[in-house]
Amino acid sequence: MTKAVEERQRVVIRFAGDSGDGMQLTGDRFTNATAVLGNDLATLPDFPAEIRAPAGTVHGVSAFQIQFASEDITTPGDHPNVLVAMNPAALKAELDSVEKGGTIIVNEDAFIQRNLEKAHYTSNPLEDGTLDGYQVYRVPMTSITVRAVEELGLSRKEAERSKNMFALGLVSWMYGRPTDVTLNWLQKKFGDKPQVYDANVAAFKAGYNFGETTELFGTSYRVPPAPAEPGTYRNVSGASALAMGLVAASVRSGLPLFYASYPITPASELLHELSRLKNFGVRTLQAEDEIAAAGIALGASFAGHLGVTGTSGPGMDLKAETIGLAVVLELPMVIIDVQRAGPSTGMPTKTEASDLLMALFGRHGESPMPVVAAYTPGNCFDAAIEACRIAVAHRTPVVLLSDTFLSNSSEPWRIPEVDSLPVIDPRFATGPNAGTEFLPYLRDENLARPWAVPGTPGLRHQIGGLEKDESGSISYDGPNHERMTHLRAAKVAKIADDIPPLEVDDPDGSAEVLVLGWGSTYGTIRAAARCVRERGLSVATAHLYHLNPFPKNTGEVVRAYRKVLIPEMNMGQLAMLIRARYLVDAIGYSKIQGLPIFAGELEDRILEVMQA
């Protein structure tokens, strides 16, 4: 039987199942096959905080969403067109997000009384009309999988475990994904465990063939490759881009990378990635606590390494003291904050971008420091290099903001030429700078002080947290303190000379509303603006990469529009800064639900602001 093939421009699929069902892996594999096919894509993993939440419960549901398209896309999509639900709890948790009339593929075998009860269903949603209006495919995934792997002599439990590969096979058929990418990966991963390998391959193929041969599915879909700039591409998550960016900064500066960190969700990923890269001379140290991690990184910087520490919000609270010391020592150091929903423990696996004001101001005293915010998974690579570059060039700690969404999600990434990456010159002090003397706080044209590492003959100096005068001696003199406070502020402010201006995207130049963003809202803002423009309306967008100092033209940009709308995953922190700094009546738009802002939501808000 030949089946119809329809073409689609963009598709959003959400895989959802129990934490133990392997949905993240399924999503990951689907993503890779999709990337290799040349679609543009964006992903959103969404998993529970509990490592092993009780099986079958709604709060144990783990989901992975991917949007892929034959055109440029910037978000993982607002509402899935397709939901793959491996059990009743997954259906219950995710149904609301599915688009009206969307496709729902369920593992029918899992809809038994016990599972329905665990999901708090009083009747079976496959039969009680809950799914009216959706296109529902009931597939007995568990039993077909068990049958497919029958000959391998696995226990029933082991056999059932491969059902995620069945689901992957089925969806791969539906969307014409290449099978060799997945099969090659299985070979690499399980090649040395023949039984597991055979089971996964059998389940994957069974799923694929089920789509192709049964009459249940009449149509498959083709999503042609998206046009892209020529080059070599790979798929990259924010976490690995960040890790590679730090290594690149180390290579391009010649400074050994020293990464000290304490395990914390979602920043641990970075520690894991970097600790594998020892052959780049990377030193990773899992410290006794967040405070020590910062102190160790700062010590490494003093000793002439590229000292970096990474954490999430709760760890930032603890590191504030050391960051303050780094501000006064005026040593290069990078502090990475992969933001998550707070306050306190908050929602550890859910995204939020509410540490902006903390990054700028979260220390006692006047302690200014530069802040850089990554805005796409791929941009995490550049942002890491940029944070290191500023830290080294300007002798200052730098906060690099990422967030849970950026860290976990992925997108196709054009691999840069190594030679095109910035060169970072450590400019170590090598000799006296004031006649025969060495003054550790004598400043250069950027107001940065010399970096004289221990072991350098004749440059012995003693620095510390106490206020000092410009010669580096301790001083409790009031006017001197004021002078030094202004100098430290001026040094950070002067970094504005060293960063590009804020670029505005205003295609027809007639927009009255500017949507200004920072961080991971970049994709949403671009998608929403595109929708608004498709309606024949004008809207301008701009995205702040440097949050302190702001690009020099920021005031000019925000004052040029009648209205400035600032969408943020917080209560309006950038809006507060823009209002305070430029006396512009910026309008905030907040979403604080542990999820990215949806393009559709933002589009509505932009339209409202235009009309008001």
Next chain:
Amino acid sequence: MSDRPAEPDGVVGTLTKKDFTADREVRWCPGCGDYAILATVQSFLPELGVSPDRIVFVSGIGCSGRFTYYMDTYGVHGIHGRAPALATGIATARPDLHVWVVTGDGDGLSIGGNHLIHALRRNVNIKILLFNNQIYGLTKGQYSPTSEEGKVTKSTPFGSVDHPFNPIALALGAEATFVARTIDNDRQHMTQVLRQAAAHRGAAFVEIYQNCNVFNDGAFDLLREKPQGIHNQIRLEHGKPIVFDEGRRCVAVGDNGRLVIADVETTPPDRIVVHDVHGRPSLAFALAHTSDRPTEPTCIGVFREVERPVYGEAMDRQIELATQRLGPGDLDQLLHSGDTWVVR
């Protein structure tokens, strides 16, 4: 990389105390025990034959924290309790440097207790000098984690109800590889302990009884003043029977197996404990408890000295091995790892 690198040329061999003395006015209270410690350290360092350019002093907050400003070496005066963390970064990044930490009982055992025990456990190549004066001096006289129970201070007008730490026992419990105690005004003894600490590979913990003559004067008089000091100092020497008080008293194994202070005359010689710094930690631990307070006969000297891999060196070795196995890191290759595809 793992071996201690050769010392730099030049000044070596001609160093004097002056080479380690910063041109700054020292600002501790007149009569403070810190002066004697500073002078002893400055006088001792030349004998290492290491250029001051290769030495780093790191301190925390408290009266002891000022130490770094008085040393003409590289120095970081850090934040309260965090000196071991900063020093861990420095010593791990640069095994070629000689890193010393100066801390106090409040700095090292209270606010920085966590960093201290973990630096010891890891055996980071740092030498930690803990000035124990059993009081908070810089904040003007509150009780510290080594103050005795019942101590009346500004923050404990009715007497402290906290039980104090025994710093030596704490360091031993943290698996420190070198643990010693000395006294501020005994230059000879302190120099000997510093010498052994400096020669030790890895973390060395040295508690120094230090008199704060302003807020806790006389806390160690029983040990540090003549003549009673002679009677109460139990000077530990590796391989020698532990005898003190001019040969009159000793540390002996009591009937129940516990260590006791006994008269030499009435103790069978095979009951007198022979000190062994390399043996099991239980002996050192028991010796740390011959007295509860420095108001009774108290052990000074090296309690324990054992070998264990040095932290920074172990890390360097991992890097070497990984580089041997995988080849030196190639950034371009790293960027291209995983599935890639080409768009033309």
